[in-house]
Amino acid sequence: MQEPYVVTVSSEKGGVGKTTLATNLAIYLKALNEEMPVTLFSFDNHFSVDRMFRLGRTMPKGDMLDLLSGKPVDKILELGEYGVQFIPSSRKLDSVANRIDGCDCLAKILAQSGLKGIVIIDTRPTMDIFTQNALFAADRVIIPVKDTPSLENCRNLYDFFEEQGMSKRPLRLLPCLIDSRVHYDGPFKNAYQLLKGYAINRGYKCLEGFIAKSPKVESLNTNPEGKIYPILTHGRGTNVHLQFAHLARQIFIGAKDNTQRRLETIRLECEQRNLSRDNNFLTRRKHVLPDCLICGRPLVHHNAMEPASYFCITSDHQVAGFLDEACFSSLVFRHCYHTQKRINPADPLVDLFRESALRSYFVLRHADDNTAEAAQSLLFYRFDEEGFEISHKSIPLRKHESRFLHKEPSALFRLASPTLFEEETARKDRFLFIRRINSDFPEEILLDESYARLDAAMQYIGSKLPPASSD
Template identity: 75%
Template sequence: MIEPYVVTVSSEKGGVGKTTLATNLAIYLKALNEELPVTLFSFDNHFSVDRMFRIGRGAPKGDIMDLLAGRPVDQLLELGEYGVQFIPSSRKLEAVAHQVRDRDLLARALAGSSIRGIVIIDTRPTLDIFTQNALFAADRVIVPVKDTPSLENCRHLYDFFEEQGLSKRALRLLPCLIDSRVRFDGPFKNAYQLLKGYAINRGYKCLEGYIAKSPKVESLNTNPEGKIHPVLTHGRGTRVHVQFAHLARQVYICAKEASERRLQQVRQDIEHQERKRDADFLGRRARIAPDCLICGRPLVHHNTMEPAGYFCITSDHEIAGFLDEECFSTLVFRHCYNAQKKISPADPLIDLFRESALRSYFVLSHAGDASLMFHRFDEEGFEISSKSIALRKHESRFLPKEPSALYSLACRTLFDGETPVRKRFVFIRRINSEFPEEILLNDPFNRLDAAMRHIGARLPVSPD
């Protein structure tokens, strides 16, 4: 399976010709090889891609925001003019930018798709999260520059690649909108030579050639029809036509000769993460106590599991297991609410406790002098209540020899034989009773562990 070669067109400077470059490059690549799949989309909201490539007036299947939301790429692609595939643009990106945090979101979506050939991404004139996603996925980043301010902005792109541990060899500058009529005295005869000289002096690499400023080409974007015309069909008599053809050949050759694609590495990283995730899950499951830590009823079997209401783990990760929902509810009502008799599972109080427990963490710790401390915290880590409970082997308010559920739980989690384990506490969380093992997956478990460490730092120091 050959991943697509991704070309991102990016510059923090507006008005340098990013969109003109991206859209025309797609058409010239398709003209260079009609069998080559070429796909284009834009994170800008000017809808230039849609205006140039859309056929007819039908409603789009979706847009670029749907791609970031997890919808498969293959469901969003539309076949446009000149044989170029495109994903429609979106007006809603600005509103959801704060919700997108991962820089690899786009790369993972593309790596998991069946898209092939060359993908061209047009970006916004800012290094926002959408541009970062486009850069993270790129095999080649073309940075159009038209003057020294746009050249100075290039360092932010180089800084981003360095921060992310990405190879800066992907970055290439391309002088654009160059007015070849302007001549200089000195070592640089024109703007192209000047920009290229400055770029090389700063350690930047450039593509061969440049894209000239052309009134004819500019008029292709500003006609009364609202349609954007490509240089290939409406500007063949200009030098820009020859320059785009040369640029397309460079990109095509680079794509053909690339021994490894960026998305190939992303796919390998995804597969490695999935293997690690599965191994982490199986490792945690193998260390889980097979029975309820209160009553001893078997809960965890080889390939299946009985319903359970709570998950508990010691602060040092030495002991972990599930608790039967009724067992834990009975324990709490008996020892924390001083219930004189066993509460029926159908009692409304049980439903109320079960619902509120979804937003709580429970902590059990040894307090010395044959007593335990039972704490309840909210999801922000603030203590709601705490109570000191005498630790007895048998329930005192029932039959004299009835085993204490609290004692059973404490013996299996807080004690090593008769000796309490120093600085250990038990952390308990309400879970999905239909899928108890969900808590053992990486994200839920890591969130639980982070909450345990946060709350553990607030607990009073237990006596030696």
């Protein structure tokens, strides 16, 4: 199934006829081929789309806020007048602007939407995150210009494509609201020729023709009923009608000739990224030691994972594993707080440590004063989330720990043995990095985004550790 052909109408200059262009283009395209789905989205909160296309007094099924919030397209898409499907804007769009992660969010949504035909997106007269998303998804960008200031504003659109590493071929200028009654002396006989000459001189490409200024067309947007009427039905006697028909044919032919749609490229890129992400996750999961590195309890099974609250990894990425919460808490209380008795999991101190550990990183490494295996000691560091050292402590390392009348294997030795003291990993500069994780979904730390954040923190904190001695 071919992805839809996306046409974005965008200009940072207000009053250039952007919304009139988007709404009427949708109607003319539908008239060219009634079997072809035509869909109109609007980020502009003037609600012209709603006023032109809504049938009767029906309640909206949704808006662009719902679309960006993850609601399926088919649940909010409405069939409006003239056979055009539409989703109106929302007054609450600005409330989610800070939550939109990047300019590819809309493209990813549309690539999975199942829409066909042609999608037209009306944008705001600003280069905000919503306009950037509409531009990123576009196969064709129509930039209406009516004067030199609006022509100068085109530079920002071209700069955006350059910053994103995207081809500028989709960008096309269209002179709009041209007063055909005005004529000039010199090489440019009218405003259309002047604007087109300026555009070509600046390296911009233009669509064929222009949209003229027409009092008749302007009156279609201003009437006592508050209804907006299309040019196709109420302005057929104007030159603007012929100009829109010519514009629609250009877009229609462009859509037919464009076999490699922008959304298809984005969908394939997403699939490739997801495949790579899945492979990376499986590789990391396979590399993780299956048992708790302190008590030896099995945590990682073939198709399942036991609850675990800490993840640890050596600085050279050679050894990684999970730690049971009670095991690590007991280790910290035993060696850092010198608690001889076993700590009760319900103890308020445990809750306090558990809560503060969410905002901490822990590091275990060789101490610099090791002279013999019997006298080995480790340094235990605690850092906050900004990478500032909170504390560090030197801890003697013994194979067994005395506890009242008997000895038991040392939890610290069990943790350090496979991570810091294996024969092939005995480098002094290696350290063990420990982070509290989501116990309900411990494997989340192995996903690309989480793992990258952890690795960046480990590299940063590692750079702040004192250099290890080279015995």
